[in-house]
Amino acid sequence: MIDSPQRLAVIVGSVRDGRLGPTVATWFAGQAAARPDLDVDVIDLADVPIGAAAPSMSAPEPVLRALGELTARLAAADAFVVVTPEYNHSYPAALKNAIDWHNQQFHAKPVAFVSYGGISGGLRAVEHLRAVFAELHAVTTRDTVSFHGVWECFDGSGQPKDPVGPAAAAKTLLDQVTWWARILREARATTPTPHEEKGVIMMGLTGKTALVTGASRGIGRAIATRLAREGARVAVHYGSDHAAAKDTVATIEAAGGVAFSVQAKLGAPGDAEALWAGFDAHADGLDILVNNAGILGDQTEIDGVTREGFEHLFAVNTTAPFFITQQAVPRLRDSGRIITVGTMLTRGAAMPRAIDYAMSKAALDVLTTALAKQLGPRGITVNIVAPGVIDTDMHQGRLVGDALAWLSSQTPLGRLGTPQDVAGTVAFLACDDSRYITGHRLDVSGGTTI
Numbered sequence: 014m015i016d017s018p019q020r021l022a023v024i025v026g027s028v029r030d031g032r033l034g035p036t037v038a039t040w041f042a043g044q045a046a047a048r049p050d051l052d053v054d055v056i057d058l059a060d061v062p063i064g065a066a067a068p069s070m071s072a073p074e075p076v077l078r079a080l081g082e083l084t085a086r087l088a089a090a091d092a093f094v095v096v097t098p099e100y101n102h103s104y105p106a107a108l109k110n111a112i113d114w115h116n117q118q119f120h121a122k123p124v125a126f127v128s129y130g131g132i133s134g135g136l137r138a139v140e141h142l143r144a145v146f147a148e149l150h151a152v153t154t155r156d157t158v159s160f161h162g163v164w165e166c167f168d169g170s171g172q173p174k175d176p177v178g179p180a181a182a183a184k185t186l187l188d189q190v191t192w193w194a195r196i197l198r199e200a201r202a203t204t205p206t207p208h209e210e211k212g213v214i215m216m217g218l219t220g221k222t223a224l225v226t227g228a229s230r231g232i233g234r235a236i237a238t239r240l241a242r243e244g245a246r247v248a249v250h251y252g253s254d255h256a257a258a259k260d261t262v263a264t265i266e267a268a269g270g271v272a273f274s275v276q277a278k279l280g281a282p283g284d285a286e287a288l289w290a291g292f293d294a295h296a297d298g299l300d301i302l303v304n305n306a307g308i309l310g311d312q313t314e315i316d317g318v319t320r321e322g323f324e325h326l327f328a329v330n331t332t333a334p335f336f337i338t339q340q341a342v343p344r345l346r347d348s349g350r351i352i353t354v355g356t357m358l359t360r361g362a363a364m365p366r367a368i369d370y371a372m373s374k375a376a377l378d379v380l381t382t383a384l385a386k387q388l389g390p391r392g393i394t395v396n397i398v399a400p401g402v403i404d405t406d407m408h409q410g411r412l413v414g415d416a417l418a419w420l421s422s423q424t425p426l427g428r429l430g431t432p433q434d435v436a437g438t439v440a441f442l443a444c445d446d447s448r449y450i451t452g453h454r455l456d457v458s459g460g461t462t463i
């Protein structure tokens with residue numbers, strides 16, 4: 014059983030001028046904060062400027078950014094208490110809008126209610142909210158705190174004039190919500206929800222902007238489509254295959270996501286500048302950088318490596334991601350992510366025919382650890398994934414017959430990797446669940462190196 018305090022998000026649902034919501038919420042948050050088993054985060058929707066912007070990934074940039082912070086706070090919560098008034102027998106539109114922008118952040122978590130209003134005490138708003146949260150796989154607790162004729166309930170210092178009844182109701186509510194929070198946190202950690210079993214793991218990247226280099230094909234395309242499926246708006250970088258990039262963007266959009274393409278040929282001076290100029294034309298900040306673009310080189314042992322081939326390989330695989338990352342840093346928002354696609358060949362698996370390729374990627378292992386140390390204070394994590402042999406067109410049809418059988422036999426899992434295998438790992442490193450992992454090299458080789 015996980016014993017650390019539960020994180021309780023207290024959501025203030027009313028946003029109108031002159032509202033009583035903060036009075037009610039501040040009193041309740043004080044009751045909750047007095048308990049050692051709770052960390053309380055008061056989320057006042059009046060501070061989240063999404064207004065009436067309805068759920069859509071093409072919402073304006075400031076809306077998406079404000080939403081990103083809200084999303085992270087909801088995702089971090091183990092339980093929720095919604096403080097809601099009653100407006101015309103229901104609850105405020107701002108609350109509905111904030112809920113509708115989200116989904117998985119509420120899954121398998123308890124939601125309790127503190128309501129207030131006129132004669133109803135807000136209980137009709139609560140009944141409507143119960144139906145909404147059932148749709149989001151949340152559990153609502155039975156007991157509530159409610160204030161009838163709320164205008165008369167609080168004194169000038171914000172305390173209930175009759176403190177005993179509300180405090181007793183708050184204790185009952187908190188006992189229920191903390192029990193559910195503890196049980197469900199354990200369950201979420203150990204037992205996949207039905208959604209996860211179906212392979213749709215929602216990471217909650219709504220409101221985030223990602224850039225994936227080399228995203229028109231192969232691993233990069235899989236990463237771009239996966240991040241978009243998790244809700245991120247994705248910049249699809251490509252070098253020259255405009256049609257393939259267009260297809261990646263179209264695939265993302267057809268699935269309901271948002272993407273735009275950015276062209277920049279990597280491997281020559283000015284490449285990073287061109288890439289970021291293209292990006293800046295569409296977005297005013299970055300949350301996730303994925304350095305994926307790379308080439309294999311001539312695939313020869315040391316005696317066959319030419320000076321020209323070696324320098325081009327390093328220009329694309331090492332110099333380009335270095336300067337792309339350098340110029341990403343000022344654009345990255347706090348708590349952002351830098352994820353690089355390296356290779357298993359830098360550690361644990363040596364391949365003489367990939368000597369120059371592995372050397373060019375080894376530099377990115379170092380980029381990862383050094384930057385992780387520098388950017389940690391901003392909450393930015395920097396990690397590298399180390400794929401094994403992944404079945405993409407970069408191998409130009411060589412992964413067939415005996416070669417395929419032999420390579421597959423080298424992995425305990427008995428098969429080559431797929432672009433989706435790498436994309437799933439990158440999505441994990443992009444999401445909030447990986448927030449305490451940085452400077453890490455994550456092997457995605459199906460165990461080839463063990």
Ligand SMILES: Cc1cc2nc3c(=O)[nH]c(=O)nc-3n(C[C@H](O)[C@H](O)[C@H](O)COP(=O)(O)O)c2cc1C
Pocket residue numbers: 027028029031032033034035098099100101102103129130131132133134135163
């Ligand atoms: C537009 C509107 C509709 C309301 N409808 C109801 C209602 O149907 N039932 C009720 O008990 N109180 C109703 N009230 C009273 C509110 O619940 C009360 O004013 C409460 O303080 C509003 O919360 P707020 O001050 O945080 O906005 C309504 C108030 C407003 C502004």
